[in-house]
Amino acid sequence: MSATLAMASAAKERWQTAGRFADVLEAAVKARRSPLIARVVTWFNLCRLCQDLEEQLLLDPAPNPEELQLHRALLSLAIGSGEGLLLECGDPHLLEPLGISAEAVEAKIDSLRITFTQWHTDIDPERQQAVLQEAFGAAV
Amino acid sequence: MPRCELLEAILQAQYELETAEPHDLPDCRARLHARLDQAIAGTHLTRMELLSVLRDRYKEFKRAQLLAEAR
Numbered sequence: 001m002s003a004t005l006a007m008a009s010a011a012k013e014r015w016q017t018a019g020r021f022a023d024v025l026e027a028a029v030k031a032r033r034s035p036l037i038a039r040v041v042t043w044f045n046l047c048r049l050c051q052d053l054e055e056q057l058l059l060d061p062a063p064n065p066e067e068l069q070l071h072r073a074l075l076s077l078a079i080g081s082g083e084g085l086l087l088e089c090g091d092p093h094l095l096e097p098l099g100i101s102a103e104a105v106e107a108k109i110d111s112l113r114i115t116f117t118q119w120h121t122d123i124d125p126e127r128q129q130a131v132l133q134e135a136f137g138a139a140v
Numbered sequence: 141m142p143r144c145e146l147l148e149a150i151l152q153a154q155y156e157l158e159t160a161e162p163h164d165l166p167d168c169r170a171r172l173h174a175r176l177d178q179a180i181a182g183t184h185l186t187r188m189e190l191l192s193v194l195r196d197r198y199k200e201f202k203r204a205q206l207l208a209e210a211r
């Protein structure tokens with residue numbers, strides 16, 4: 001096997017492993033038999049996994065469509081499961097043992113949504129330039 | 141704040157939000173919102189619309205941050 005093919009195969013395996021790990025984390029986030037704070041910690045780990053994959057995409061000069069699709073799927077998963085946790089965070093003191101409030105979960109979901117929009121939605125280049133001009137004028 | 145500095149401040153604030161520890165997230169989000177609101181004041185743009193059009197610049201910014209951290 002050539003070095004290039006071996007690298008591609010290793011990268012594919014890494015992504016597949018990440019996908020399987022994300023499935024395990026998501027199942028743990030949804031496991032209501034576990035305490036909410038444990039599930040919130042697991043959810044933050046799921047978010048961290050999404051972020052690691054995004055960093056790999058950023059540093060890869062030509063990410064392949066499968067990797068982008070997995071990134072999109074994991075982001076959707078993290079946003080959805082975070083929303084689910086938020087519904088259970090009615091009591092403002094529930095997350096106090098972690099030193100956070102539900103607002104931290106909400107802020108992380110917002111951050112994931114921004115990432116989703118920037119990576120996985122279409123944009124019209126003309127509109128993009130017009131908005132940049134409107135907001136920043138001659139600076140762009 | 142000059143407009144070019146404001147743009148840089150938005151990219152920095154988004155990066156800080158993405159990489160924040162859980163207990164810092166609400167403050168980081170508030171800082172990003174403040175910068176975005178400054179940029180869209182007097183326009184009909186939304187925060188998300190502005191962030192959406194900054195996608196390419198943000199990716200460049202983040203790539204540079206990651207490479208600098210790896211050195």
